[in-house]
Amino acid sequence: MVTGCSRFGENAVPETLGWLRGTVAAPHRRVGNLPAETTSLVGRRGELARVRRLCARYRLVTLTGVGGVGKSRLALRAAAQLRAQFPDGVWLVQLSALQHGALLGHAIAGALGLADPTLRPMGEVLTDYLAGRRLLLVLDTCEHLVEECAETAEMLLEAAVGLRILATSRQSLDVPGERVLVVGPLPVQNRRPPWAGVMTRWRCFAIARPRWSPVLR
Numbered sequence: 001m002v003t004g005c006s007r008f009g010e011n012a013v014p015e016t017l018g019w020l021r022g023t024v025a026a027p028h029r030r031v032g033n034l035p036a037e038t039t040s041l042v043g044r045r046g047e048l049a050r051v052r053r054l055c056a057r058y059r060l061v062t063l064t065g066v067g068g069v070g071k072s073r074l075a076l077r078a079a080a081q082l083r084a085q086f087p088d089g090v091w092l093v094q095l096s097a098l099q100h101g102a103l104l105g106h107a108i109a110g111a112l113g114l115a116d117p118t119l120r121p122m123g124e125v126l127t128d129y130l131a132g133r134r135l136l137l138v139l140d141t142c143e144h145l146v147e148e149c150a151e152t153a154e155m156l157l158e159a160a161v162g163l164r165i166l167a168t169s170r171q172s173l174d175v176p177g178e179r180v181l182v183v184g185p186l187p188v189q190n191r192r193p194p195w196a197g198v199m200t201r202w203r204c205f206a207i208a209r210p211r212w213s214p215v216l217r
């Protein structure tokens, strides 16, 4: 027996209570465990559109790039924008603190709020639960467990046709069908004030006519 009930986030809707809430729930209820953003997102409009497009077409999309470039932030915002397309939710699996690849299945089950009291292998529990559901998993920070993430992603995607995965990792998972988007740094803002050009021209004028320089410099 597998039940789904998130332990995380205010937006989560425990699945076991879903049918009870059916009559009163808002039509666009948010299912999942995405955390609310606490700071505003700078830029990334183009990248967000690209991630949404890729996720609409492909079942495994990986955002790669150097540490701190903004992969997780971009993935979380894109996932939030994709919520309407996944009636069974958008679920974040934060892997940065996970040290053992053997526990990956448990981490995913934990994020989904699955409780399985039997001794079945975790892979079976997950595929059983995900089969027939339309759901987005965000596997965040895969780089230290790339092999395990690749293996698990492949297995879950094969077993559950309605599943899509958005991963972030410093390197790609290298799974057949994966699409990679390399996240680059944000462009540096040009902080030159609009009147800077005028000042430069005045300075040139002052150098050419020293008599004016005390006034213009």
Ligand SMILES: Nc1ncnc2c1ncn2[C@@H]1O[C@H](COP(=O)(O)OP(=O)(O)O)[C@@H](O)[C@H]1O
Pocket: 039, 040, 041, 042, 043, 044, 065, 066, 067, 068, 069, 070, 071, 072, 073, 074, 168, 186
């Ligand atoms: N576009 C952005 N706007 C505002 N803050 C950002 C943006 N991208 C990244 N950050 C912030 O920079 C830090 C590193 O970003 P993060 O997404 O964790 O990087 P990565 O996942 O590539 O290591 C975080 O504190 C994050 O909130």
Ligand SMILES: [Mg+2]
Pocket: 071, 072, 073, 140, 141, 168
């Ligand atoms: Mg990250």
